[in-house]
Amino acid sequence: MDRLQMALEKARAKREQAGAPGPETRPFGDGSKPSAVEPAKPEPPREKQATPVEMPEVWKVLAPLHINEKEMIQNRLVSLQGGPEAAPYDMLRTKIAQQARVRGWRRIALVSPHSACGKSTTAANLGFSFGRQEDKRTMVLDFDLRRMGLARILAQRCQNSMGDVLTRRVSFQAHALRHGHNVIFGLNCSEVSNPSEILQSRQADEVLSEIEDTYEPDFVFFDTPPLMASDDSHGFLKNVDCALLIAAAEQTTMDEIDVAERQLAELTNVMGIVLNKCRYTSGAHGYEYGYY
Numbered sequence: 001m002d003r004l005q006m007a008l009e010k011a012r013a014k015r016e017q018a019g020a021p022g023p024e025t026r027p028f029g030d031g032s033k034p035s036a037v038e039p040a041k042p043e044p045p046r047e048k049q050a051t052p053v054e055m056p057e058v059w060k061v062l063a064p065l066h067i068n069e070k071e072m073i074q075n076r077l078v079s080l081q082g083g084p085e086a087a088p089y090d091m092l093r094t095k096i097a098q099q100a101r102v103r104g105w106r107r108i109a110l111v112s113p114h115s116a117c118g119k120s121t122t123a124a125n126l127g128f129s130f131g132r133q134e135d136k137r138t139m140v141l142d143f144d145l146r147r148m149g150l151a152r153i154l155a156q157r158c159q160n161s162m163g164d165v166l167t168r169r170v171s172f173q174a175h176a177l178r179h180g181h182n183v184i185f186g187l188n189c190s191e192v193s194n195p196s197e198i199l200q201s202r203q204a205d206e207v208l209s210e211i212e213d214t215y216e217p218d219f220v221f222f223d224t225p226p227l228m229a230s231d232d233s234h235g236f237l238k239n240v241d242c243a244l245l246i247a248a249a250e251q252t253t254m255d256e257i258d259v260a261e262r263q264l265a266e267l268t269n270v271m272g273i274v275l276n277k278c279r280y281t282s283g284a285h286g287y288e289y290g291y292y
């Protein structure tokens with residue numbers, strides 16, 4: 001952990017020395033599941049008695065997400081219910097919400113250098129974690145159009161994909177799934193042939209703005225394709241407010257993190273780096289909730 005942080009700082013210092021544009025990074029978050037490169041500050045007291053948002057008609061008509069608890073547990077969706085298991089994601093949620101509030105950010109892309117870093121798992125868990133924040137509306141949209149990652153992890157069946165929505169072949173209302181009164185998932189249950197062109201199109205941005213105007217989310221999370229695998233998300237990332245870089249412990253190399261961070265910084269604001277899949281943590285970063 002410390003070595004990773006030191007190495008990152010060294011890489012940034014080297015870039016700055018070389019006169020390269022340094023990314024404005026604010027690494028955060030940490031713990032045994034998703035973990036991060038900087039020690040977390042103590043979590044501020046949660047807002048008590050947050051008034052639940054009312055569910056507008058446009059939300060009510062959406063089909064519900066079907067919860068199969070066994071599959072959810074198998075797929076590491078630990079934040080569905082809250083409690084100690086959900087603590088790492090709740091910590092991440094709080095940090096994201098704090099930064100988003102301060103900076104006025106709403107569209108947050110979850111990005112990784114390569115596949116299997118845990119973007120889709122994190123996206124789904126953040127959806128459930130933010131869902132327990134009763135006074136906020138959250139959307140989680142799968143923009144990794146070559147995969148059905150989020151639908152598979154959530155064990156959902158649907159007909160179409162977000163690619164069909166972004167090209168106006170299918171309405172978002174007919175496609176989206178609602179969880180509770182304040183979370184919407186937009187999944188991929190089919191593949192599209194030209195994801196890169198779809199994601200970079202002006203139409204995609206227009207459709208997204210219409211969706212936001214209609215459903216008025218406080219946060220929109222985008223599950224995105226791996227940066228190294230294709231140029232799918234490169235064009236789209238200019239449309240988000242910030243990106244959270246997710247790396248996998250013992251899998252993602254320092255070079256990959258450094259290159260990904262640099263690429264991201266040219267496209268959007270880098271909100272932070274999450275080191276996921278940590279097997280060993282000291283517990284020094286506030287995740288030992290159960291022992292309070």
Ligand SMILES: Nc1ncnc2c1ncn2[C@@H]1O[C@H](COP(=O)(O)OP(=O)(O)O)[C@@H](O)[C@H]1O
Nearest residue numbers: 033034076115116117118119120121149276277
């Ligand atoms: N915090 C974690 N700890 C252990 N395994 C994880 C964690 N997050 C994700 N995984 C596993 O890693 C694999 C890839 O996760 P996934 O979310 O599909 O990655 P991505 O969307 O980045 O390709 C899955 O088998 C998932 O269960």
Ligand SMILES: [Mg+2]
Nearest residue numbers: 119120144149
């Ligand atoms: Mg995925």
